[in-house]
Amino acid sequence: MTATEVALLLVGAGALAVWVFLIVGRRGFWRADERLTEVPAPDAWPAVLAVVPARNEARTIALTVASILGQDYPASLSLVVVDDASEDGTADAARAAAGDDDRFDLVSGRPLKPGWTGKLWALEQGLARGAERMKEARYVFLTDADVEHDAGQLRHLVAKAEADRLDLVSLMVMLQCRTFWERHLIPAFVFFFQKLYPFPKVNDLRSRAAAAAGGCILVGAEALRRIGAFEAIRDRVIDDCALARAVKRSGPIWIGLTTASRSLRGYEGLGGLWAMIARTAFVQLRHSTLLVFASVLGLIVTYLAPPALAVAGIVFQAPLAALLGAAAWVLMAASYRPTLALYGESAWRALLLPVAAALYALMTIDSARRHLRGRGGGWKGRHYPPARRR
Numbered sequence: 001m002t003a004t005e006v007a008l009l010l011v012g013a014g015a016l017a018v019w020v021f022l023i024v025g026r027r028g029f030w031r032a033d034e035r036l037t038e039v040p041a042p043d044a045w046p047a048v049l050a051v052v053p054a055r056n057e058a059r060t061i062a063l064t065v066a067s068i069l070g071q072d073y074p075a076s077l078s079l080v081v082v083d084d085a086s087e088d089g090t091a092d093a094a095r096a097a098a099g100d101d102d103r104f105d106l107v108s109g110r111p112l113k114p115g116w117t118g119k120l121w122a123l124e125q126g127l128a129r130g131a132e133r134m135k136e137a138r139y140v141f142l143t144d145a146d147v148e149h150d151a152g153q154l155r156h157l158v159a160k161a162e163a164d165r166l167d168l169v170s171l172m173v174m175l176q177c178r179t180f181w182e183r184h185l186i187p188a189f190v191f192f193f194q195k196l197y198p199f200p201k202v203n204d205l206r207s208r209a210a211a212a213a214g215g216c217i218l219v220g221a222e223a224l225r226r227i228g229a230f231e232a233i234r235d236r237v238i239d240d241c242a243l244a245r246a247v248k249r250s251g252p253i254w255i256g257l258t259t260a261s262r263s264l265r266g267y268e269g270l271g272g273l274w275a276m277i278a279r280t281a282f283v284q285l286r287h288s289t290l291l292v293f294a295s296v297l298g299l300i301v302t303y304l305a306p307p308a309l310a311v312a313g314i315v316f317q318a319p320l321a322a323l324l325g326a327a328a329w330v331l332m333a334a335s336y337r338p339t340l341a342l343y344g345e346s347a348w349r350a351l352l353l354p355v356a357a358a359l360y361a362l363m364t365i366d367s368a369r370r371h372l373r374g375r376g377g378g379w380k381g382r383h384y385p386p387a388r389r390r
Contacts, residue, residue, distance in 0.1 A: 004316055004318070005316065005318045005321065008309060008312060008313060008316065008318050008321035009318070009320060009321050009324070011301070011305055011309060011321075012305075012306075012309045012313070012320075012321045012322075012323075012324030012325050012328070013324055014301060014305075015301055015302065015305040015306050015309065015324070015325065015328040016306075016324050016327050016328040016331075018301065018302050018328070019302070019306075019328045019331040019332055019335070020331070022195065022302075022331075022335065023331055023335055026195065026198050026201075027198040027199075027200040027201045027204075028198075028200060029194045029195050029198035029199060029200070029201075030191070030194070030195070030335035030336070030338060030339070031338055032190075032194065032257060032338040032339045032341075032342050033338070034199035034200060034203065034255065034256035034257060035256050035257055035258065036156050036157070036160055036171065036256055036258065038156075039159050039160055039163040039164075040159070040163060041159055042158070042159065042162040042163070044075075045073070045074050045075035045158065046075060046137075046138035046139060046158065046162070047075055047076035047077070047078075047134055047136045047137045047138060047139075048073065048075070048076070048077050048078075048137060048138070048139045048140070048141050048154060048158065048218075049077075049078050049080065049127075049130040049133075049134050049137035049139070049140050049141065049221070050068050050077065050078065050079045050080070050140075050141040050142075050143065050154075051079075051080050051082070051123055051126035051127060051130060051140060051141070051142055052064060052065070052068070052079070052080070052081045052082070052126070052142075052143055052144070052145050053082050053084055053118075053119050053122035053123050053126065053144075053145065054081055054082065054083055054084060054086065054090050054094065054122075054145035055083075055084040055085065055086055055090070055118060055119075055122070055145075056086045056087060056088045056090060057086070057088075057090050057093075057145035057146055058086070058088040058089045058090045058092075058093045059088075059264075060145060060146040060264040060265065061081070061090050061093050061094045061097065061145045061146075062093045062094070062096065062097035063097075063148045063264060064143065064144075064145050064146065064147055064148060064149075064264070065079065065081065065094050065097040065098055065104070066097050067147075067148045067149040067150075067151075068141075068143070068149065068154075069097075069098060069101050069103060069104065070151055071149070071151055071152075071153070071154045071155070072151045072152055072155060073154045073155050073158070074155070076134065076136070076137075077103055077154070078103050078105070078130060078133050078134040078137070079098070079103055079104050079105070080105045080106075080107060080126040080129050080130045080133070081094045081104070081105070081106050081107070081126075081145070082107045082109050082122040082123070082125050082126040082129075083106060083107065083108055083109055084109040084118055084119075084121075084122040085109055085111075085112075090145070091106060091108070094106055105129060105130075105133060107125055107126060107129050109121070109122050109125055110125065115234060115235055116234045116235065117234070117235060117236065117237060117239065119239060120230045120233060120234050120235075120236065120239050121230075121234070123142065123230050124229065124230040124231065124234075127140065127224070127229060127230065137221055138220065138221055138222075139158060139161065139218050139219065139220055139221060140218070140219050140220075140221055140224060141154060141157070141217070141218050142214070142216075142217040142218075142219065143215060143216055143217070143261075144214060144215045144263075146263060146264045146265040147173055147215045147216065147261055147262070147263055147264065148261065148262055148264055149216070149260070149261045150260035150261060152260070153171075153216070153258070153260050153261055154218075156260075157169050157171070157216075157218040158218065160254065161218055161220070164252070164254065165252065166220075166251075166252050166253060166254050167219065167220045167222075167223035167247050167248075167250075167251030167252060167253060168212060168217065168218065168219045168220070168223065168243070168244060168247045168248070168251075168253040168254070169217075169218045169253070169254050169255075170211075170212035170213050170216060170217045170218070170240070170244065170253070170254070170255045170256075171213060171215075171216040171255070171256055171257065171258040171261060172190065172193070172213040172215070172216075172255070172256070172257050172258070173213065173215040173216050173258060173261040173262055173263050174258070174259055174261065174262040174263065174343075175189070175190070175262075175263045175265075176262075176263055176264070176265060176266050176267065177343045177345075178266070179266070179267070179269065181267070181269055181270045181273055182266075182267055182273070183343075183345060183349075184349075184352065184355070184356060185270075185273050185356050185359065185360075186267075186273075186343065187336075187339050187340050187342070187343045187345055187349075188336075188353060188356035188357070188360070189277075189360075190257075190339055190342070190343075191335075191336055191339040191353075192360065193211075193213075194339070196211075197209060197210075197211035197241070197255070199211075199255050199256060199257075202244075202253065202254075202255050203253070203254045203255065203256075205252045208248075210241065210244040210245040210247075210248040210253060211240075211241050211244050211255055212240040212241060212243055212244035212253070212255055213240055213255065214239065214240035215261065215263060216258070216261050217240065217243070219243070219247060220251075223247050223250075223251055224247075226250060226251075227246040227247060227249075227250075230243075232246055233246055237279070237280060237283045238280055238283055238284060257342065259342070270359075274363055274366070277360065277363040277364070277367065278363050278366050278367040278370055279367070280367070281363060281364045281367035281368075282364070282367040282368045282370070282371040283371075285364070285368075287371060289368060289372075292364060292365065292367075292368045295361075295364055296361045296364060296365060299357050299358075299360065299361040299364075300361065302332075302357070303332065303353060303354045303357030303358070304354050304357065304358060305325065305328070306325045306326070306328035306329035306332060306354070307325065307329050307351075307354050308325065309321055309322065309324060309325025309326075309328075310322050310325035310326040310329055311325075312325070313325055329351070329354075332350075332353055332354075333350035333351050333353065334350070336350040336353050337350050
């Protein structure tokens, strides 16, 4: 056996071992089956305060406002939209959508407070206004200004929180998946998120794993007070997961997938998707170049090596290496299939996951480059320094 054949066998064995571990040892993240199910209605429905931070969201805010005010929720509901220095008529669009509904309130955001990210500063202001309007609110519903919710979504969230005595319930909404690049990269993004934060593990109170998806979060008002509200995470760019971690330290949380809420945000080609990932990847990796190197290496071994080995094994007449690579590729494709099905995509696209992984590896490298040059962590014209260490 040549040195080349030995090297191919070692890489193939390693790649297959990785996928066996991911399939068996990551709490079945790949099944994409954590969904809200019908639970008994509470004896008394609690009051809910909804807070929406909005910065230059004139194109989508009307649908978001209408979907919240249109909830079939059987108890008191109040909505506060915080206009965060928008320059495109966001405030006017929100007012028009609300009409004369007295459950609606619009806050003109104050200038960004030092040490805060824009979204969290807006949420803090919205929470303060909401406390004045609805002191009795037991839950706070947080959603982005580009998400449209099914009329029953809030009712299902509250029923889940009440039935299981949860401090936080979050749903990953359906992201737009229409264009060529969205169809190729968005399901992969959702798959990677589930792999990084296995939902069954997050939902296990015994586990320290915590995650939330910012487009749809219901959090207990008492839990927010207990952690010091948004000031406790004021400098976090990945604010949803930071909130989940803070809440889970003292109470149970739950995260799942939904098709009843959908993002209205398109990504304007590969560039838009690239910017989304480059904004947060280096933050997720704790601003560590070592972790960037390890992550990229992991992506190569996990996603690129299997198809490469399947081909190389044939070229170099190493059938066992080719078999190992093909087996790992099949496991990869099989694990990706449920997420593709969630987005209505064909099964054959599962074979292209290595291509998506290669692009995400390049985005991760670019994220590190941008941050190291002082242009990372930016969103809508703002750029943030690395969060303080704890």
